[in-house]
Amino acid sequence: MMQDNHLESMPAEPDPRPHDARAEAFQGVREARRSELAEDYVELIAELIHANGEARPVDIATKMGVKAPTVAKTLDRLARDGLITRAKYRSVFLTEEGRALAGECRRRHEIVLRFLISLGLDPETAERDAEGIEHHVSARTLAVFAAFSDRS
Amino acid sequence: MMQDNHLESMPAEPDPRPHDARAEAFQGVREARRSELAEDYVELIAELIHANGEARPVDIATKMGVKAPTVAKTLDRLARDGLITRAKYRSVFLTEEGRALAGECRRRHEIVLRFLISLGLDPETAERDAEGIEHHVSARTLAVFAAFSDRS
């Protein structure tokens, strides 16, 4: 039923190619979503180690706002993926790779946060939004954010 | 082992309160993540209806970059949640609620996109990043984005 295009504003022409720009964008989003949790954990672990000398699951749970068993399972995945090392009933350590990732994340987080604040947002809102936005900012956009904050 | 705080930069003090600002931010991110897919679908369905007169699962699958059964399952959830109506082997319709959500999403998407472009980003990068960012932008931040685009 109905196949006519009203050729309006939006880019929704029946494009037979498998390389749909929109589809690519969504695939990128899904990809980003998969790494989000790992990035948040690794970044948090780095902070805890810096602040407390160690990263204990109980503190991770508190800061992440989840329960202990959730943390345990997630840490297992992070260990499997080579981002952390851990021993039973002991606190958590970052691998070299984990440390590198944490550094990147922190840098990115701060650029986004600084950018939002330099736009005039209050720090609380900026922090909350940065937490969600940071994982979806491409390198190019990040560069633009950084430049903007600098020159404003 | 070790419980001394080096009282450095980051807000990682052993705060006993359950109301951790960080935890709240993460909970917000998780909340946003839950509605993301629904929002993307509803927005896409609105576009397809507008462009083609109807929203067929096959087109949704193509645009979303997923397979048909994934679309079917997701549409069932959207129907369950009152955002769409559908009949077997037929195309999809938005409910009043779905239409309202689609409108909001579109508005938000366009504000974010316009904002990124007004920062000087190329349209392709802007589009890709907007797709991910839009779900994590608070009303306050959105207002700031809109104002910025207007006055620049």
Add this chain to the structure above:
DNA sequence: AAATAAAGTTAGGCTTGGCTAACATTCTGC
């Protein structure tokens, strides 16, 4: 040093969101 408290783990359950394979229905072209 024994008892209690705190932290960590394990087992098991649930939803989401992706997939393939197999089957059902609808549409199209001859």
Add this chain to the structure above:
DNA sequence: GCAGAATGTTAGCCAAGCCTAACTTTATTT
């Protein structure tokens, strides 16, 4: 109008992330 193509559905698999309940280990307190 019928055969083949396109589309849609169902069944069943899997991993991620969340949870509670029950148990073990470690840490603290007296």
